[in-house]
Amino acid sequence: SQKIEQNSEALNIQEGKTATLTCNYTNYSPAYLQWYRQDPGRGPVFLLLIRENEKEKRKERLKVTFDTTLKQSLFHITASQPADSATYLCALLYNQGGKLIFGQGTELSVKP
Amino acid sequence: DADVTQTPRNRITKTGKRIMLECSQTKGHDRMYWYRQDPGLGLRLIYYSFDVKDINKGEISDGYSVSRQAQAKFSLSLESAIPNQTALYFCATSERTSGRSTDTQYFGPGTRLTVL
Numbered sequence: 001s002q003k004i005e006q007n008s009e010a011l012n013i014q015e016g017k018t019a020t021l022t023c024n025y026t027n028y029s030p031a032y033l034q035w036y037r038q039d040p041g042r043g044p045v046f047l048l049l050i051r052e053n054e055k056e057k058r059k060e061r062l063k064v065t066f067d068t069t070l071k072q073s074l075f076h077i078t079a080s081q082p083a084d085s086a087t088y089l090c091a092l093l094y095n096q097g098g099k100l101i102f103g104q105g106t107e108l109s110v111k112p
Numbered sequence: 113d114a115d116v117t118q119t120p121r122n123r124i125t126k127t128g129k130r131i132m133l134e135c136s137q138t139k140g141h142d143r144m145y146w147y148r149q150d151p152g153l154g155l156r157l158i159y160y161s162f163d164v165k166d167i168n169k170g171e172i173s174d175g176y177s178v179s180r181q182a183q184a185k186f187s188l189s190l191e192s193a194i195p196n197q198t199a200l201y202f203c204a205t206s207e208r209t210s211g212r213s214t215d216t217q218y219f220g221p222g223t224r225l226t227v228l
């Protein structure tokens with residue numbers, strides 16, 4: 001079965017720095033890889049999607065990369081702000097079944 | 113108004129009780145999902161439905177059942193609740209497109225269930 005691994009340890013960074021979160025997966029590559037943000041006590045909110053044939057996708061201060069050789073996606077938040085503090089989940093969609101598989105999430109804390 | 117709503121938001125119940133969690137959506141999406149979230153385990157899929165007549169088991173369906181009453185409504189039942197079903201439960205929807213679906217999901221606010 002497919003496994004997704006995200007850094008289980010919380011990431012603490014200083015305001016203004018770039019936060020980089022990692023999502024690794026096993027076996028075959030997904031058709032899509034998505035990133036979600038989840039605030040405490042709330043449901044996840046979709047942020048970005050990257051396709052298997054794309055290497056990089058940007059949206060404002062967010063950037064996602066997808067390396068199918070390394071079986072890894074990196075999620076970057078540039079010029080981070082305390083409001084970016086949340087848990088970030090990666091999720092993979094494979095062609096068969098049409099179901100998303102979620103990682104356990106990485107908690108990000110941005111200190112002023 | 114929220115596009116995906118869940119009721120109740122919080123529930124405390126006792127072992128052996130039957131519990132129903134309800135989900136409604138106004139997004140007009142065909143696909144609906146139930147997940148549970150536990151600390152350190154992330155989101156795990158319980159059941160999903162791609163349309164009203166389609167119900168499928170997810171990764172952890174044992175002890176749960178679902179009903180898709182209409183396109184907009186998808187209920188999750190715990191027939192006889194047990195303490196290890198204490199968790200945060202999320203309903204989600206996604207849109208079926210004519211092309212290759214990206215399955216972007218829209219989540220409800222969650223139901224915090226405690227089984228004593």
